[in-house]
Amino acid sequence: MLTSSRQRALLATLALAAGRLVSIDALARGVWGETPPAHIRGSLQTYVMRLRRLCGEDVVVTEPEGYRLVVDPSRVDALRFLRALDQAAATSDPAQRRALLTAALATWGGTPLEGVGSPALAAEWEPLLTERHLFAVEQRIDLDTGLVPDARLVAELTDLVAQHPLRESLWERLVRALARSGRRAEALARYAGLRALLADELGVEPGEDLRR
Known part of the structure; x- marks a missing residue:
């Protein structure tokens, strides 16, 4: 269960792209809005790691420019x-x-x-x-x-x-x-x-x- 609002925001941002790459900037906007942390990539890596623990290691794929959620749009x-x-x-x-x-x-x-x-x-x-x-x-x-x-x-x-x-x-x-x-x-x-x-x-x- 996703108890953190930022964890939910991360999953939702990835899910609405459904199998497509989501850039680091787009993920930062979805998770933190206009006030991202100083080290965006490191913070995102931490949240992605927690998401993988809950949903499975292969569910979130790391790309050079961002992340992709492996899920059927349906x-x-x-x-x-x-x-x-x-x-x-x-x-x-x-x-x-x-x-x-x-x-x-x-x-x-x-x-x-x-x-x-x-x-x-x-x-x-x-x-x-x-x-x-x-x-x-x-x-x-x-x-x-x-x-x-x-x-x-x-x-x-x-x-x-x-x-x-x-x-x-x-x-x-x-x-x-x-x-x-x-x-x-x-x-x-x-x-x-x-x-x-x-x-x-x-x-x-x-x-x-x-x-x-």
């Missing part, structure tokens, strides 16, 4: 998730895409890299993973339309806009789902609430699609 949650989304995007069959998106989203575990202990790694990966997750959710909701009761979609979208109040594409889907289910007054009230929120927070009007 064993890294974040990479497996992204690969599943790419597979879904590549298929032209709506039913198959919906099934692939549903399966991929079922693996989502919450805040990316939570508990890893690397602000630098989180800053690099969390926005990417969160955006891909939300886009996939929106695509799956679109594919659910007509197959899943609108009331269920409204409940899901209500939770999502509470978590991401400035994401207009979620609000657009919520307004549409409310209108389809006969709740036009509530749909207009939701739109009015968003319009006020955007004006207060960003000083802008809702986008053209949402206004229409």
